[in-house]
Amino acid sequence: MELGDRKKKILQLIIESYIETAEPVGSRYIAKKNDLSLSPATIRNEMADLEEMGYLEQPHTSAGRVPSQAGYRFYVDQLMERYFMTMADMERVNQALKLQTEEIDKIIARVCQVMSDVTDFTTVAVTPKHDKSRIKKLDLVMIDAHSFLAVIVTDNAIVKNKLFRTSGTIDEKALKLFSGLLNQTLTNISIGSITLDMINSLKKAVPEYANELIPVLNFVHEVVTQLDRSNLYMKGANNILKYPEFADLDKARSFIEFLEDGEAVSEIIKKVPDGAEQTSIIIGSENNNPHMAGSSLILRTYKIDDTAYGCLGLIGPIRMDYRKAVSDIEYFGRRLSLLFEEIFHGGET
Amino acid sequence: MELGDRKKKILQLIIESYIETAEPVGSRYIAKKNDLSLSPATIRNEMADLEEMGYLEQPHTSAGRVPSQAGYRFYVDQLMERYFMTMADMERVNQALKLQTEEIDKIIARVCQVMSDVTDFTTVAVTPKHDKSRIKKLDLVMIDAHSFLAVIVTDNAIVKNKLFRTSGTIDEKALKLFSGLLNQTLTNISIGSITLDMINSLKKAVPEYANELIPVLNFVHEVVTQLDRSNLYMKGANNILKYPEFADLDKARSFIEFLEDGEAVSEIIKKVPDGAEQTSIIIGSENNNPHMAGSSLILRTYKIDDTAYGCLGLIGPIRMDYRKAVSDIEYFGRRLSLLFEEIFHGGET
DNA sequence: TGTTAGCACTCAGAGAGAACGAGTGCTAAC
DNA sequence: GTTAGCACTCGTTCTCTCTGAGTGCTAACA
Numbered sequence: 192m193e194l195g196d197r198k199k200k201i202l203q204l205i206i207e208s209y210i211e212t213a214e215p216v217g218s219r220y221i222a223k224k225n226d227l228s229l230s231p232a233t234i235r236n237e238m239a240d241l242e243e244m245g246y247l248e249q250p251h252t253s254a255g256r257v258p259s260q261a262g263y264r265f266y267v268d269q270l271m272e273r274y275f276m277t278m279a280d281m282e283r284v285n286q287a288l289k290l291q292t293e294e295i296d297k298i299i300a301r302v303c304q305v306m307s308d309v310t311d312f313t314t315v316a317v318t319p320k321h322d323k324s325r326i327k328k329l330d331l332v333m334i335d336a337h338s339f340l341a342v343i344v345t346d347n348a349i350v351k352n353k354l355f356r357t358s359g360t361i362d363e364k365a366l367k368l369f370s371g372l373l374n375q376t377l378t379n380i381s382i383g384s385i386t387l388d389m390i391n392s393l394k395k396a397v398p399e400y401a402n403e404l405i406p407v408l409n410f411v412h413e414v415v416t417q418l419d420r421s422n423l424y425m426k427g428a429n430n431i432l433k434y435p436e437f438a439d440l441d442k443a444r445s446f447i448e449f450l451e452d453g454e455a456v457s458e459i460i461k462k463v464p465d466g467a468e469q470t471s472i473i474i475g476s477e478n479n480n481p482h483m484a485g486s487s488l489i490l491r492t493y494k495i496d497d498t499a500y501g502c503l504g505l506i507g508p509i510r511m512d513y514r515k516a517v518s519d520i521e522y523f524g525r526r527l528s529l530l531f532e533e534i535f536h537g538g539e540t
Numbered sequence: 541m542e543l544g545d546r547k548k549k550i551l552q553l554i555i556e557s558y559i560e561t562a563e564p565v566g567s568r569y570i571a572k573k574n575d576l577s578l579s580p581a582t583i584r585n586e587m588a589d590l591e592e593m594g595y596l597e598q599p600h601t602s603a604g605r606v607p608s609q610a611g612y613r614f615y616v617d618q619l620m621e622r623y624f625m626t627m628a629d630m631e632r633v634n635q636a637l638k639l640q641t642e643e644i645d646k647i648i649a650r651v652c653q654v655m656s657d658v659t660d661f662t663t664v665a666v667t668p669k670h671d672k673s674r675i676k677k678l679d680l681v682m683i684d685a686h687s688f689l690a691v692i693v694t695d696n697a698i699v700k701n702k703l704f705r706t707s708g709t710i711d712e713k714a715l716k717l718f719s720g721l722l723n724q725t726l727t728n729i730s731i732g733s734i735t736l737d738m739i740n741s742l743k744k745a746v747p748e749y750a751n752e753l754i755p756v757l758n759f760v761h762e763v764v765t766q767l768d769r770s771n772l773y774m775k776g777a778n779n780i781l782k783y784p785e786f787a788d789l790d791k792a793r794s795f796i797e798f799l800e801d802g803e804a805v806s807e808i809i810k811k812v813p814d815g816a817e818q819t820s821i822i823i824g825s826e827n828n829n830p831h832m833a834g835s836s837l838i839l840r841t842y843k844i845d846d847t848a849y850g851c852l853g854l855i856g857p858i859r860m861d862y863r864k865a866v867s868d869i870e871y872f873g874r875r876l877s878l879l880f881e882e883i884f885h886g887g888e889t
Numbered sequence: 890t891g892t893t894a895g896c897a898c899t900c901a902g903a904g905a906g907a908a909c910g911a912g913t914g915c916t917a918a919c
Numbered sequence: 920g921t922t923a924g925c926a927c928t929c930g931t932t933c934t935c936t937c938t939g940a941g942t943g944c945t946a947a948c949a
Contacts, residue, residue, distance in 0.1 A: 215941090217940070217941055217942085218941075218942080219940085219941080229892080229893090230892070230893050230894080231893090231941095232892075232893050232894075232895095232943095233891080233892055233893070235941090235942070235943075236891095236892090236943095238942095239942095239943080249942085250901095251899080251900060251901070252898085252899050252900065252941080252942060252943090253898085253899045253900045253901070253939090253940065253941050253942060254900085254901080254940080254941065254942090255940085255941065255942090294701070327681065327683060327689075328681050330679065330681075330691075332676060332677050332679075332693050334676060334693075334695060334697060335695075338697075340676075340693055340697055340699070342679075342691060342693065342699060344681050344683075344689055344691065344701075346683060346684075348683060348687075348689055348701075348703040350689070350691060350699060350701040352643070352693075352697075352699040354697040354883065356883070428778070429777070429778050429793065429796050432789060432792065432793040432796075433793065438789060440781060440787060440789060440792075443781065443789075444778065444781040444782065447778050447781070534703065534705075564911095564912085566911065566912055566913085567912075567913080568911085568912080578921080578922090579921070579922050579923080580912095580922090581914095581921075581922050581923075581924095582920085582921055582922070584912090584913070584914075585914095585920095585921090587913095588913090588914080598912095598913085599930095600928080600929060600930070601912080601913060601914090601927085601928050601929065602910090602911065602912050602913060602927085602928045602929045602930070603911080603912065603913090603929085603930075604911080604912065604913090
């Protein structure tokens with residue numbers, strides 16, 4: 192059966208009312224609420240049809256209707272109107288983002304935090320893999336006679352460091368030698384192409400300093416592996432406590448624990464196609480994870496540079512305000528892409 | 541009135557039973573539970589006395605007794621027996637801590653996380669002020685013709701960095717000049733003694749490069765201010781959902797929000813005397829914050845080095861297992877002090 | 890043919906009251 | 920000083936009824 196305009200309108204009204212109030216919607220309410228000028232009885236007929244088609248459900252005989260998962264899907268695909276973020280929220284976002292520039296990952300973590308504050312949802316953010324970036328400089332800074340610090344800087348300004356203690360005393364000269372060696376071999380090639388063999392071969396280059404060098408090489412390997420992987424940030428997991436869906440405390444707590452583990456969410460996000468700035472809406476059980484069957488995800492990719500994309504996400508109950516969520520996340524995604532554009536190709540700071 | 545041994549024993553039993561079950565404790569239960577071999581009636585007399593003295597309270601006539609704040613205080617000061625952390629928990633802690641060495645703040649954040657997992661409490665950790673540490677090296681790494689990265693390394697291995705973009709092109713020579721200038725003036729003196737004047741005076745040294753240098757100087761100032769301040773980490777705020785005290789969802793949520801703000805907790809921790817490794821127990825309204833009147837804090841200082849102390853904390857309901865909490869936090873404190881001892885004065889890595 | 894008024898029916902939720910039982914304080918006897 | 924006995928309190932739980940929002944169906948209407 193094809194959905195007539197009137198049915199569409201009714202479905203939309205029901206869904207939007209339910210999103211707002213979390214209460215089953217009755218025919219009377221719809222009849223009064225708007226300009227269709229139809230009697231409750233007529234609305235009831237239409238609602239019965241919509242239920243038959245699978246877009247609505249009835250918690251029990253004497254309750255109103257509630258959107259089904261298919262109902263939300265139809266709404267999101269065909270009925271949902273565009274929403275615009277309020278100026279106040281935009282201002283808030285801009286304020287939060289205009290703080291000092293810092294490490295990429297920290298910027299992303301902060302966006303995640305702000306997004307959770309603004310949207311009242313649990314937010315996640317995946318940092319890009321840095322397998323395409325290159326080590327720009329590998330510095331060994333002497334701290335005292337028994338310790339030095341290794342600092343790795345990449346061409347997209349990621350800095351990793353680690354302190355080392357040595358058994359014997361070390362001197363600047365040995366450190367210079369090491370760092371020369373390391374810089375020679377490992378800089379200016381993409382992280383993804385650095386292999387364990389390459390790193391290991393360096394061990395043989397200075398056998399007399401092997402004791403000191405091996406831990407440094409392990410560190411390099413660790414950093415390379417780390418950068419080759421994307422990272423998941425999650426903020427505001429306890430925002431779910433704001434939704435009546437999670438009024439049951441045990442349910443809420445175990446869901447928060449499940450979320451904070453991060454594994455499952457990562458799994459879902461991985462399936463988002465890479466390489467284009469776009470928004471995905473995953474409703475309820477569409478995510479194929481029984482623990483999250485009652486939740487929806489809105490995902491949005493963002494661009495770091497031509498070789499790296501990351502992903503932002505909102506997690507909320509199925510009955511979430513998709514209009515607002517989509518508009519919000521798109522704003523954040525755009526802002527973030529823009530910010531990186533500025534950082535990497537923009538004017539002066 | 542002085543507390544006889546029998547009264548003490550009864551008080552202890554009541555408190556420990558209440559800590560375990562969160563249910564008011566009746567006379568029958570105490571009479572049966574243990575070897576006092578007294579009848580419920582006798583226990584009731586004693587309980588009435590203890591209530592009169594202010595150590596116990598009655599939620600209502602027909603309920604059992606519940607410890608008062610004064611009761612917990614007396615328990616903590618005089619009755620509480622030593623408890624030893626289980627080997628399993630210790631093992632868990634050691635596993636979590638033996639991962640790679642990294643930035644001090646990150647180690648502390650991780651300890652905070654592990655502590656929250658092991659204890660089921662909300663945990664906080666204050667990183668030490670680094671006002672006594674010194675800038676060891678200030679490096680400017682050229683990234684491309686229009687950008688460079690400033691990296692600051694302190695003598696206790698803290699690394700801060702920031703990316704800068706320049707309007708004109710820059711060359712290695714100018715960067716060398718800058719970094720020479722900066723290193724000359726700012727290294728090897730304690731962070732606390734670096735003044736804004738000192739930083740500003742550098743602006744005049746190379747007027748021709750002022751445009752490029754000023755942002756860097758601002759960054760230096762920012763880092764110095766940051767290091768001069770202690771940082772608060774908080775983990776497991778939603779652990780409070782595990783306690784029946786927070787069965788009311790709204791209460792729980794607003795308390796979590798209040799906690800995560802961090803301000804109030806910082807305020808309380810500030811009052812802990814610095815400079816010695818010790819445990820403080822702050823019960824209920826003793827913390828002087830109405831929002832936290834229903835919670836207790838266990839605080840433990842730890843030592844980074846002779847000039848810097850930090851603080852770990854557990855936050856839970858007043859009815860918390862003080863025995864276990866104290867033992868746990870002391871173990872973590874000791875482990876952390878030890879870890880830093882190793883990092884800064886220990887053998888090889 | 891679509892719309893509507895009318896009506897019987899369903900069922901969750903609120904409220905009232907009764908029964909229960911855990912616990913108390915007091916008294917009197919041991 | 921201790922304990923058995925007993926009346927009393929009061930939160931909790933259960934049952935029952937009542938209420939009202941909402942439904943589906945039927946028959947009349949435009």
